[in-house]
Amino acid sequence: MGKLDEYASPEEFSLALKSLNKEELAKLALYARYRTRGLEKKAGDVMGPESLMSEAVVRTLEGTRKWRKSVDVLMHLTQTMRSISSHWRRALKEGTGPAEAIMERVDFSVFEESEPTNGSPEDRLYILEDLRALKEIFVGQGDVLGVITMMGEGFSKEEICRTLKIQENDFEAVRKRISRGIIKLREQGKLNYE
Known part of the structure; x- marks a missing residue:
C-alpha cells in the first residue's frame, strides 16, 4: 500500500x-x-x-x-x-475562550465603507488586517466570504440569511467555519485584534 x-x-x-x-x-x-x-x-x-x-x-x-x-x-x-x-x-x-467570543468583541463598523466613528486609526488598521487575513483563508468559498462581508457591514443574521438565500443552520455552520479561521489565525500568531 x-x-x-x-x-x-x-x-x-x-x-x-x-x-x-x-x-x-x-x-x-x-x-x-x-x-x-x-x-x-x-x-x-x-x-x-x-x-x-x-x-x-x-x-x-x-x-x-x-x-x-x-x-x-x-x-x-x-x-x-x-x-x-x-x-x-x-x-x-488559558483564558483565550472560543472564537465566537472574539467575534462578539469585534466592532464590525470598522469594516464599513464609510469612516467609522469609534476606535483609533491603529485599531481600525489592525482590524482591517485581520479581516483581510481571515478572507484569505476562505478564498473561493463565496458563502463564507459573503457572511464575513455582511457581518462587517452590520447586517443581522436574518438579513444575511435572506440576502444570501441560506438557512439559519447553514449560517451557523458558516459562523463555526469563520470561528475555526479565527482560531487558525490566532494559533499562527496572525491575529492582531483580541
Whole structure:
C-alpha cells in the first residue's frame, strides 16, 4: 500500500460516515457529551456535544484531520473529538475562550465603507488586517466570504440569511467555519485584534 492509499479521501470518509448505524451514532453522541461535560456552562453551545461531533466531521472532510484507512472510523472520530475537546479545555483554562467570543468583541463598523466613528486609526488598521487575513483563508468559498462581508457591514443574521438565500443552520455552520479561521489565525500568531 502506497502513502497515497493510507488515508481516506473526503468521499470515502463521507461514505463511511453514512454507513454508521444508530447504535454507533449513539455511542459517538454519548462520547461527545462525556468530552464536553462542563464546557457548555463556560462557553455555551459553541463547545457543546453537537459542535464537537460536527467539528470532528468537518475537520476530517476538510483534510485538517486525516482518517487513516486502517483505523476504524469510530475510533478516528472519538480520537478526533478527544483532541478537539482537549484543545478547547486548554483554551478556556488559558483564558483565550472560543472564537465566537472574539467575534462578539469585534466592532464590525470598522469594516464599513464609510469612516467609522469609534476606535483609533491603529485599531481600525489592525482590524482591517485581520479581516483581510481571515478572507484569505476562505478564498473561493463565496458563502463564507459573503457572511464575513455582511457581518462587517452590520447586517443581522436574518438579513444575511435572506440576502444570501441560506438557512439559519447553514449560517451557523458558516459562523463555526469563520470561528475555526479565527482560531487558525490566532494559533499562527496572525491575529492582531483580541
